[in-house]
Amino acid sequence: MGCMRTVGSMLAALLLSGPAVAQRSGIDVKSYWFFVTLPDSGREIHVAAVVTFEHQVPGDSVLALNLVGMTIDSVKVLVPTRGGLSREFTYDGRVLRIPLRPQPATIIAVVGYHGTPQDGLIIGSNARGRRVAFADNWPERGRFWLPTVDRPSDKAMTRFSIRAPAVWRVVANGKLTPGEGGREWDESHPIPTYTMVIGANEFTVSTHRPVITGRDTIPIEVWTYPEDSAFADSVPFRRATEIVEVMQRLIGPFPYEKLAHVQSSTKFGGMENSSAIFYAEKPYVERRMGEGVVRHETSHQWFGDAVTERDWPDIWLSEGFATYFDGVIGAALDGDTVLVNSMRANAESYFKSDVTDRPIVDSGYAADPIKLLNANSYPKGAWVLHMLRGTIGDSAFFRGLRSYYRTYRDSTATSEDFQRVIEKEARANLGWFFHQWLYQPGYPQLDVTWQYDAGARKVLLGITQRQKPEWGLFRLPQLTLEFRGANGATVRRDVAVTGDSRETTTRVDLPFAPTEVRVDPDGKLLLRVTIGRR
Ligand SMILES: [Zn+2]
CATH class of the missing domain: 1.10.390.10 (Neutral Protease Domain 2)
Known part of the structure; x- marks a missing residue:
């Protein structure tokens, strides 16, 4: 996320939803295929979810999928290798439990359901007064509209096939497929549930220079409300391609099939959904959106999404x-x-x-x-x-x-x-x-005192770690001090602060009597310092 805004209503929804389903071992979801029908009016959705998973033995004997507040229409379980078929399940309004036979297998569960999501998929008006639908799953809100193992530990591939009102363009994770008339998106890399998204709106889509990764060409797209398109392309996303190129050079290939930057009604300043980043709409409308959030969310594609x-x-x-x-x-x-x-x-x-x-x-x-x-x-x-x-x-x-x-x-x-x-x-x-x-909590708070010994041409240093005892002591093997002389000359010396005791005393050679001493002049350490003569 791009900012630390906490949201009361989201917290309330989380408390209602209860703890995540614990699935320590035994079940590994490989892919979800969601057939989602978005309504022409109102907020009720109809969905068929095809969940393909591996069932290991020993392990759980039940597939437990988080799904909150929906009405289940049908459940079918297929074991392709054995042609088995089961329709058993229980649903308490929060967790859908499907019993499994005690053999290891690849299993497909098909769940049909409908309902009005209490959270997770927000259908309503955007800042420009248009009807829109945006998913917003972080951290465990995907369960309000998608039957999933809603934990970051069980990543899976996704495909969204979306039926939606004709005026909408629809974006989701991954690559656009020929299915559903431009409304089917396929993500062939496993992604966490909290980054699985769809967005539907009367978007203007602009394409920026693509990024080349080996043999792959990664499209870079900016999806905005029509009124905000020119601003988005020229200010926050002006260097959308260059940002990806820097990350590729420093870290490695972009992890997904495309990158869409999407203006949305997410509650977060920005939300790093895999290959379809959502940004809060208001900073666009107010023309105050900068590049920082784009750099932050783009780098999440490597760190948070791929890893x-x-x-x-x-x-x-x-x-x-x-x-x-x-x-x-x-x-x-x-x-x-x-x-x-x-x-x-x-x-x-x-x-x-x-x-x-x-x-x-x-x-x-x-x-x-x-x-x-x-x-x-x-x-x-x-x-x-x-x-x-x-x-x-x-x-x-x-x-x-x-x-x-x-x-x-x-x-x-x-x-x-x-x-x-x-x-x-x-x-x-x-x-x-x-x-x-x-x-360890906290950070080092240092009191540094110094005294010049002109005869020995040395500075005597006393360094005391003054932070709260419960934060513990910190070891700083390379603390840089900068000494400035009366004639403006500066000399730097590194000293080691031991983490074994609160006090460190040391002496360093210095050819002149300093008039000023600075600690960590390049800002390499997270610390606070007071400096004085002994
Ligand atoms: Zn973030």
């Missing part, structure tokens, strides 16, 4: 990465100051947040992912990457990210998976780094 956090407590693997790559892409296009400024803003927004007493990887909020849209997952997550880069160097950092993307593309990953890949590429044990920044 998905296995469960919500690791959401920084999605939001921290997208927050960082907003700045990294900006720097690649417009110079390093973009990243410097964005990291400074990220630090400020984290320092003033109310989550500094909690760690980034926060299992306390696992059942309530909305609360994870916080300053730990976004700006502090971005800082973890920035400091990792400073610790292991650009070359190992980007090699590690490319390897991580290659390894976990179209799959899911945990923070431990990421650490393992990075340690391998950096050829270093980085347990201390990941521990203090991901699993």
